[in-house]
Structure formats: C-alpha cells, structure tokens
Amino acid sequence: MRAGAQISQSGMGEEQDGSGILLLALREIDCAIPAEIDSVAGLTAPMLVEAVARCLLLITGGAAQFAVKLPSGAASKHRVCTQMARELKAAGFPGECSFNQLLYPSEASTRALLTFLV
Numbered sequence: 001m002r003a004g005a006q007i008s009q010s011g012m013g014e015e016q017d018g019s020g021i022l023l024l025a026l027r028e029i030d031c032a033i034p035a036e037i038d039s040v041a042g043l044t045a046p047m048l049v050e051a052v053a054r055c056l057l058l059i060t061g062g063a064a065q066f067a068v069k070l071p072s073g074a075a076s077k078h079r080v081c082t083q084m085a086r087e088l089k090a091a092g093f094p095g096e097c098s099f100n101q102l103l104y105p106s107e108a109s110t111r112a113l114l115t116f117l118v
Contacts, residue, residue, distance in 0.1 A: 018111070025118040026051045029058065040114060041107040046070045048105050048113070052084055055117035059091055077103060088113070 019039040027033055031051045037043065043051070046069070053066035064087045071077055081099035088097045093116050101109040 018115075022111070022114045022118055026054075026114070029054050039107075040110045043105060043110055045103050045105055048110055049081065049084070049102055051114065052088070052102065052117065055114075056084065056087055056091065059117065060087070064091075088116075092116075 019041075022040055023033055023037065031047070031054055033043070033047055033051075037047070049066075049070045050068040053068045056064040056066065066080065066084055066087075071080055078099050081102040084102055085097045085099055093113070095112045095116075096109070097113070101113060
C-alpha cells in the first residue's frame, strides 16, 4: 500500500489513525475496550467513564480516584459523572465538560476528552 493511500475519503484515514492511537493508549492502561471497537465513536458511556477514571488516576498521581464501573442508579451515574467532569476541568480540560459528555457521549466530545487525557 502506498504511503498516502490511507489518507483518502476526505481524511478518514487520519481520523481512524487518531482513534487507533487513542484506543491503543487506553487499552495499555487496562481499559476494557473490546477488540471490535476501532473508533472513539464506538465507545459507550460505561467504556468512556472507565477510560476517564483510569486516566484521571494517572494524571493526578492517585488523587482523583473514581470507580471504573458506572453505577447502576440514575442519580449515582449523574453524581459520579458530575464529579468526574469537575475533576477534568480542574485538570485543565479547556472544552465543555459536564455529566452530559460522559453519560451521553458524542464522537466529537469523546475525541476531545480523550485527546486531552491521553
């Protein structure tokens, strides 16, 4: 395959490569991301919460400790994700960050969060 062949179809190759790097980094810190997930768009809320929890633990040197599993109750999910969002902002995340970005992830917000964390 030619060197430029991956970067075709409106830059999709670069986006996939970026997702691959982010997912590889998350898998290296023991995030449970199934092998069939090949893009940040495929991450579910529980996968994203685990990734953010593990990354914040590393970034803060253990000061920010969150469970890697999303709680089952709606109020608990909201509370945990709100606390994570506050910790992300305290760590310097420049974008919009609230429980919404964690509980209802979009590809764009997930990519921004993970790019900052990784």
